[in-house]
Amino acid sequence: MEKSIIYVVSDSVGETAEFVIKAALSQFMSENDYDLYRIPYVENIEVLRGAVYHAKQLGAMIGFTLVRPEFRQFLIQEARDKQVECVDIIGPMLQAMERKFQKKPKEEPGLIHKLDEDYFRRVEAIEFAVRYDDGRDPRGVAQADIVLIGVSRTSKTPLSQYLAHKQLKVANVPIVPEVDPPSSLFDLPAHKCIGLRINPEKLNGIRKERLKSLGLDDQAIYANVDRIESELSFFDDIINQLGCPVIDVSHKAVEETANIILNMINQPYWDYRDKQINQ
Known part of the structure; x- marks a missing residue:
């Protein structure tokens, strides 16, 4: 049986996304059943485009934590166009907090x-x-x-x-x-x-x-x-x-x-x- 492949994409270290993804994966399979590849410190759109391309080629899915809204929007749209399963881990929380606190997030990677x-x-x-x-x-x-x-x-x-x-x-x-x-x-x-x-x-x-x-x-x-x-x-x-x-x-x-x-x-x-x- 081929291993499932998951890309972890982040504009910081990527530990948060990896932790959440592993927690979810534990509900479906053991650690021996998947390979997880981290793509940290994303600083430009081309890295995101490349991540989607390789995920498409390998039948992988993507989980990501990107605090910059332009990066999130691009990755979501690119994955949708290429029919790659892609999950925004931090975006919905940022949006909910923006509504709740009536203020914009700092949009600075790695603050934690x-x-x-x-x-x-x-x-x-x-x-x-x-x-x-x-x-x-x-x-x-x-x-x-x-x-x-x-x-x-x-x-x-x-x-x-x-x-x-x-x-x-x-x-x-x-x-x-x-x-x-x-x-x-x-x-x-x-x-x-x-x-x-x-x-x-x-x-x-x-x-x-x-x-x-x-x-x-x-x-x-x-x-x-x-x-x-x-x-x-x-x-x-x-x-x-x-x-x-x-x-x-x-x-x-x-x-x-x-x-x-x-x-x-x-x-x-x-x-x-x-x-x-x-x-």
């Missing part, structure tokens, strides 16, 4: 794959934030779009994750007096580092609550006021060396801080050089 690329960039950024969280691997500093620096409990980790969902690769480095920051931090352009400042009283309260949640004594050195002052002083020394912008996160939600950062990276760094972000 641009969305896919956005998705994969987001996943990559999230994985990056996890891998280079809390200074666990200093190699991330040089690879990051943004490096957040601050003492413990300044929301570095949740902020890194939030920004990762905006497709930014973020590393964060804890500032601890007993540990020198990675040397690569001082090799970065100043605007790629962002310091997260917090006032001592706020930090003291946050750390005490953290200790309680862990079932520990809230009088531990971690929440000691003198210790906190020492850490913040060391933080200021590092910031002065880096010359980077600083955001006061004492009374800000993660989303609020993230929006400030997003605004900062979309404007010239020098607008912020001599200014602390305390609003």
Whole structure:
């Protein structure tokens, strides 16, 4: 028994048409009973004319996703004239949506794959934030779009994750007096580092609550006021060396801080050089 032949024609990759066609074919035959040939990235009428010609010669049918109306109309008419079975997979949906939304489609091939690329960039950024969280691997500093620096409990980790969902690769480095920051931090352009400042009283309260949640004594050195002052002083020394912008996160939600950062990276760094972000 000869295999059935189906041409998949598209002005983009053709994956959508192929998926739909295979789903329909599964209702009639197994994968061994047909051959499917994809003709992607159609950019001119002659390719469509050739597809119909070969389909006619081989007794094949055509399934297509073409967002450009002139291509759809030509292929449908050419197939009708040559008596080739031809199915428009996306056209009726586009026409229905045009009526429903009262607006013209963009008629740009491949937009769904641009969305896919956005998705994969987001996943990559999230994985990056996890891998280079809390200074666990200093190699991330040089690879990051943004490096957040601050003492413990300044929301570095949740902020890194939030920004990762905006497709930014973020590393964060804890500032601890007993540990020198990675040397690569001082090799970065100043605007790629962002310091997260917090006032001592706020930090003291946050750390005490953290200790309680862990079932520990809230009088531990971690929440000691003198210790906190020492850490913040060391933080200021590092910031002065880096010359980077600083955001006061004492009374800000993660989303609020993230929006400030997003605004900062979309404007010239020098607008912020001599200014602390305390609003």
